[in-house]
Amino acid sequence: MLIILPNIALIESSFRPYLPLNEIDGPRDSYTLANYQRFLSTPVGFDIFGMSIDVPIHLRIFITTVLYSIFVTAIILIIGYPAAYYMTKTISPSNMAIFFIVLTVPMWVSEILRSFAWFTILSFKGPLNALLIEIGVINSEVRWIRGYYGIIIGLVYTYMLFMVFPLYSSMQSLDKNQIEAAQDLGASWWRTHWRVIVPHCKPGIVSGCVMVFMLSAGSLLVPSLLGSPNSLWFTQTIQQLMLEALDWNTGAAYSLLFLSLCTFVVVAMMWAFKVKLSDITN
Amino acid sequence: MRVSSHSRNLVPQAISNSADPEKPSEGSVELEHVSCRFGSFRAIEDLSLTIRAGEFFSILGPSGCGKTTILRMISGFIDPSAGTIRIGGEDVRGKRANQRPTSLIFQNLALFPLMRVWENVAFGLEMRRVPRSIRRKRAEELLTLVDLVGAEDKMVSQLSGGQRQRVAIARALAVEPSVMLLDEPLSALDLKLRQHMRAELRSIQKRTGVTFIYITHDQSEALAMSDRVAVMNKGRMLQVAPPHEIYHNPSSGFVAKFVGExxxxxxxxxxxxxxxxxxxxxxxxxxxxxxxxxxxxxxxxxxxxxxxxxxxxxxxxxxxxxxxxxxxxxxxxxxxxxxxxxxxxxxxxxxxxxxxxxxxxxxxxxxxxxxxxxxxxxxxxxxxxx
Known part of the structure; x- marks a missing residue:
């Protein structure tokens, strides 16, 4: 009830115009699609895949958010898969408890603090730059919080475990003999993964990817703290509309648009990778 | 079981095996003073054994006697702590499981549940980059050999226990191994099917001429199928002899009591x-x-x-x-x-x-x-x- 009612109110208000207080419920307060149309107004130049086209500014922010979220999901998958594999195959059950605690302890600290920690680490005169200069990897400080770099680093860190745990649980259910059978029949390391382990872990991979993608795209804290002046996340746009412009009606419309478009992206990706909904549940 | 003419030429290597006296030992396996320790546990102690090419050889022993360890050492999943293993006269030290001319049939079969039957059978060929159409044809031939025509496009989960057994045999034969290693593959079947599969395995072995090394704790299985039986206990070979010899003339009390009443x-x-x-x-x-x-x-x-x-x-x-x-x-x-x-x-x-x-x-x-x-x-x- 506490979840559904506000959402219904949100849907309702998204179809009403943003009016001064004394005009609410007045003659101009009628249902309209104007709030949704605003999403497609104000075109600006947008360079994407080497083409320069005019795209409405908010659509442009939305597309960048989705693209960077996919990018973050891909990075997390690339790091998380070997990590989960290592956890299943190498770590003995007695050490597993310790390993799990080490992994989950950072989760006990609030997301704000963790993002601030990264803010400190990545700052221009911060410890990361100092360390890299000390060991001679770089000669002068690097501005890490630039463009979307900070956001990507922050999101990868924050949502890594949402990929590792589903992957780990699906890998654990794989019969070890299957891996050995593949090798016995001549499969190389790489082909064993590609033909046997990855297909088996598909449900884990899919649910991890969906979770990480939705969380990254919907993240507000990380982009706010680790974003630079020239990075924009769609959630920040909604926040500006609602809390700074106090235009709750357009904010509501954008939230709904964001939710449905992100869902659409997930469905489209699942279709593209031939994943069925039932693959996730079993 | 029917053997069509084309399924015979599935095993050219086996035919050349018996026809070519120059290379009589392609499927032979020799273990020389092999030991295997896991930490302080001695699974295998100074074991020497010669298995001839084309032989149906059983290793019989109670569970935990080290017989699976021997199999895993031959197939390349475990390295012996000491000693030499030769397959076809060649020292296989340093060769991984995917480089050895052996095929292992697992106790639980370990078929790939997400692949169709024919893909399972052709998996080894796929790993050898054989084109798809040839793979499919070979899978069909092998499924004919194991009397499983028409099951090509089924999923493994749709098959009965005995049928899965045959798929596992076909999958292992597809890579034309010199040595087949079988780790109690019949133990999950009911008695009647087990007896049927015994005869089937024996006849497949005879037709292909591949060396079979069969591991079991069931003495009647070992006696019924084998050319020679090795009886093991606590990591040691007690007796290696033909079945009747093992039964009528055991070398020790353990063998006498373990094999038959x-x-x-x-x-x-x-x-x-x-x-x-x-x-x-x-x-x-x-x-x-x-x-x-x-x-x-x-x-x-x-x-x-x-x-x-x-x-x-x-x-x-x-x-x-x-x-x-x-x-x-x-x-x-x-x-x-x-x-x-x-x-x-x-x-x-x-x-x-x-x-x-x-x-x-x-x-x-x-x-x-x-x-x-x-x-x-x-x-x-x-x-x-x-």
């Missing part, structure tokens, strides 16, 4: 002459064959239940006085339990037709056995001490 008389060796020894025990003096070296005085006489006869009169020397107690019906024969005055239990196998003529359990009877069919071995008890 047997009666034991522990006693003192009083004399040996002309290959026969006499044992003295509380039951009297009895004579039996001595074909393995016996040292010391403490010996045991073994005689199989089917070599013991029951009669009301004492006949000859090898007789034991007892009373019959229980009869257990075993289908084609019956096992009769006889107990001596000392409480020593003997098992006697009799024909079912004789059951009616057996003496009642109130009268004393005599158990007889032929000295040719009983054998004397060193007592196990003494072996344990030394």
């Amino acid at each position: 047997t009666n034991v008389i522990e006693g003192k060796l009083v004399r040996i002459a002309d290959g026969f020894g006499t044992v003295e025990s509380p039951l009297g003096q009895h004579r039996a064959r001595v074909s393995h070296n016996v040292q010391g005085e403490s010996v045991a006489l073994y005689v199989r239940p089917e070599h013991v006869d029951v009669s009301r009169q004492r006949q000859g020397d090898n007789a034991i006085e007892a009373r019959l107690q229980d009869v257990s019906f075993e289908g084609s024969f019956a096992l009769v339990k006889a107990v001596t005055a000392h409480g020593h239990v003997f098992l006697v196998a009799t024909d079912n037709n004789d059951l009616q003529r057996l003496p009642s359990n109130t009268e004393n009877v005599y158990l007889h056995f032929d000295e040719q069919q009983a054998f004397l071995l060193q007592s196990d008890r003494e072996q344990c001490i030394t």
Whole structure:
């Protein structure tokens, strides 16, 4: 009830115009699609895949958010898969408890603090730059919080475990003999993964990817703290509309648009990778 | 089972194996002073063994005796701590499982559940980058060989236990291995299917000419299928011989007791002459064959239940006085339990037709056995001490 009612109110208000207080419920307060149309107004130049086209500014922010979220999901998958594999195959059950605690302890600290920690680490005169200069990897400080770099680093860190745990649980259910059978029949390391382990872990991979993608795209804290002046996340746009412009009606419309478009992206990706909904549940 | 003409040329390597005298040992496996330790646990101790090409060789032993370790060392999943393994005369040290000419059939089969039957069978060929159309054709041929025509496009989960067994065999044969390693693959099947698959495995082995190394703890399986059987216990080879030899002339008490039922008389060796020894025990003096070296005085006489006869009169020397107690019906024969005055239990196998003529359990009877069919071995008890 506490979840559904506000959402219904949100849907309702998204179809009403943003009016001064004394005009609410007045003659101009009628249902309209104007709030949704605003999403497609104000075109600006947008360079994407080497083409320069005019795209409405908010659509442009939305597309960048989705693209960077996919990018973050891909990075997390690339790091998380070997990590989960290592956890299943190498770590003995007695050490597993310790390993799990080490992994989950950072989760006990609030997301704000963790993002601030990264803010400190990545700052221009911060410890990361100092360390890299000390060991001679770089000669002068690097501005890490630039463009979307900070956001990507922050999101990868924050949502890594949402990929590792589903992957780990699906890998654990794989019969070890299957891996050995593949090798016995001549499969190389790489082909064993590609033909046997990855297909088996598909449900884990899919649910991890969906979770990480939705969380990254919907993240507000990380982009706010680790974003630079020239990075924009769609959630920040909604926040500006609602809390700074106090235009709750357009904010509501954008939230709904964001939710449905992100869902659409997930469905489209699942279709593209031939994943069925039932693959996730079993 | 039908063997179509094209399924014969599935095994060109096997045919060349027997036809080409230059390379007679392609499928041979030699283990030389092999040891394998896991931490302080000694799974295999200084084991030497030669398995000939084209042989159906069984390794028989109780669970935990190290037989699976041997298999895993041959297939390349474990490296021996010491010693040399040769397959086809070639030292396989440093070769991983995917580079060895062996195929392993797992106890749980380990078929790939997300692939179709034909993809399972053709997996090895796919790994060797054989084109898809050829893979499909070969999978069909192999499925014909194992009598599973028409199952190509089914999923593994749609097959019965026996059918999965055949898919596993076809999958292992697809890579044309010189050596097939089978890790108790029949243990999950019910008795009837198990007996059927035994015959099937044996006939596939005969037709392909591939060396089969079969691991089991089921002595009847080993005896029924093998050219030679190796009996193992606690990481050591106790005896390697053809099945009848293992059964009729075991080299130790463990082998005698592990392979088939047997009666034991522990006693003192009083004399040996002309290959026969006499044992003295509380039951009297009895004579039996001595074909393995016996040292010391403490010996045991073994005689199989089917070599013991029951009669009301004492006949000859090898007789034991007892009373019959229980009869257990075993289908084609019956096992009769006889107990001596000392409480020593003997098992006697009799024909079912004789059951009616057996003496009642109130009268004393005599158990007889032929000295040719009983054998004397060193007592196990003494072996344990030394």
